[in-house]
Amino acid sequence: MKRTFRFSPFKASGRRPFERWRSTWSSTKRELRKFPTEETAAGTEEVLSSVESQLHMFTNMHEKALELQVVMGTLTSAVERFRV
Numbered sequence: 094m095k096r097t098f099r100f101s102p103f104k105a106s107g108r109r110p111f112e113r114w115r116s117t118w119s120s121t122k123r124e125l126r127k128f129p130t131e132e133t134a135a136g137t138e139e140v141l142s143s144v145e146s147q148l149h150m151f152t153n154m155h156e157k158a159l160e161l162q163v164v165m166g167t168l169t170s171a172v173e174r175f176r177v
Contacts, residue, residue, distance in 0.1 A: 121144060
């Protein structure tokens with residue numbers, strides 16, 4: 094089953110990349126709490142844990158992307174120093 098995500102963590106925007114995910118996460122939790130049945134509650138916990146794990150994964154990816162940007166900046170400046 095292919096997973097699709099509503100928001101791309103790599104889109105450039107004025108806001109921090111995961112603010113939209115966090116706001117979506119909050120609204121998802123609010124919506125899922127409206128259903129009182131046991132069956133829905135079990136499904137709710139499953140969905141919430143899935144969303145939490147996806148948010149954690151994207152947060153890690155964002156941190157790695159920032160680290161790579163620093164490394165690329167360092168390499169670029171080193172190459173430019175050797176060109177001169």
